[in-house]
Amino acid sequence: MEQIVIFDTTLRDGEQSLKASLNTEAKLHIARALERLGVDYIEAGFPVSSPGDFQAVSAIASAVKGAGVCALARALDKDIDVAGEAIQRAERGRIHTFIATSPIHVEKKLRKDFQSVVDMACASIKRAARYTDDIEFSCEDAGRTPREHLFTIIEAAINAGATTINIPDTVGYTIPSEFGGIIADIRNQVPNIDRAVLSVHCHDDLGMSVANSIAAVEQGARQIEGTINGLGERAGNCALEEIVAILKTRQDQLPFRTNVKTEEIYYASKIIRQRCNVMVQPNKAIVGDNAFSHSSGIHQDGVLKSKNTYEILAPESIGIPSSHLHLTSRSGRHVIRHRLSELGYQDGQDYHLDDIYERFLVLADKKGSIYDYDLEALIFLPDHRGV
């Protein structure tokens, strides 16, 4: 099975979307959780952006051993030098330099012509080589860049020394067939592409970031960039926990492996929620509160008979202790008996199922969610104690 490199940018692309920047202590805490998770690279920050970020990236570079530590830099000498200094102590330090390549960014934002952009990219890659031989180059807004321009700048970047070429869908504009097509064309048209690892970095503006990344892997990308919980600019980045879960669950279609220890996903997700003060929606895939919770009576009955009727992966494999049966007026009699038996009460001995179930429905219609203490109250209400 081929390896997919997992590049985490929670501390850079994720962090830049927060209302308040993270301090060094918080960034180190998250970096430790990512190291434990087993990601291959931690993009620790953008050192030139502030003294605090420089300090945080340097601290992570010194502390982290299991993962490579990456610093972001625009294609400018100053950025590269500061990034190079920040990763100096890393066991495996990477500089990630980028410049926009789409006509709208080149003309309206950079106010340059395309050839100047190619020259700046090559100069920054060569400068990065003073600090490390692990250099990633990104064509910002690649998703809206004409193919010929992509082919030209990628070939030049590899000749200048880039070892990873990253294709960002910066504004989350593409759809999977299209994004997969871009990757396939790069693989077929750029003559020296085999000298670099081809990477993708997708944003979620149209909710396509995970699907686009998977389409890219099917067409030859071998590094995926993203964040835990999908944190990131605007609608966020590709959620890495979803990528890893897809690769684990669908090996029949996607014969790839990663170094991620999936049982550490939930822990990392929780640390990042708390430290970044950004919660995840209950129905968020893999790590949301409802991701392994079953509500309808039919589903609950199925899960009690065989978990894989409604669970395509085990919660334990993500680090979630168990799946959850959510008791509401949609729950059936079997699940009530099951839950009461888990609590130590037996039908016919401690209660009558017909009686309890009737009163459970009345309460659930009024109250919504029913918890263990509600069930116990139904048993021990004076009029209905015992049998």
Ligand code: KIV
């Ligand atoms: O989305 C983007 O284009 C980026 C680059 C810096 C890689 O985050």
Ligand code: ZN
């Ligand atoms: Zn991004």
